[in-house]
Amino acid sequence: MTAQPLFRPEFLERTKRMSGLKTDAAFAGAIGVSESVLNKARRTNVCTPAMLVGLWRAFGFQPGEICYIADDGKEEKAAAATAAETK
Numbered sequence: 001m002t003a004q005p006l007f008r009p010e011f012l013e014r015t016k017r018m019s020g021l022k023t024d025a026a027f028a029g030a031i032g033v034s035e036s037v038l039n040k041a042r043r044t045n046v047c048t049p050a051m052l053v054g055l056w057r058a059f060g061f062q063p064g065e066i067c068y069i070a071d072d073g074k075e076e077k078a079a080a081a082t083a084a085e086t087k
Contacts, residue, residue: 003071005047009083011066012042015059030058 021027028038031054041051047067055061 003069005052005063005067006045006070007041007047007067008065012038015055015061019059031055032057 016024016027019027019030021030024035024038028035031038031051033041033050033054037048037050041047052063052066055066056063
């Protein structure tokens, strides 16, 4: 696996909920991407540069709040375990 930025656990859903935007179309529009790009990000958990910049512009998030870099899957498993512990 190559290094890639992955969203922090449940980041997109928490951000949409906190934004007050009701529809995926409105949320995608606020961050400057299409609904299909948003849905792909949810499926793959990969944070593209466009999503990163859009979330920064729309809501002021810093990159480290949005995502982390995974290079061999260990970080993803650790993040998932941490998320499971906090529930």
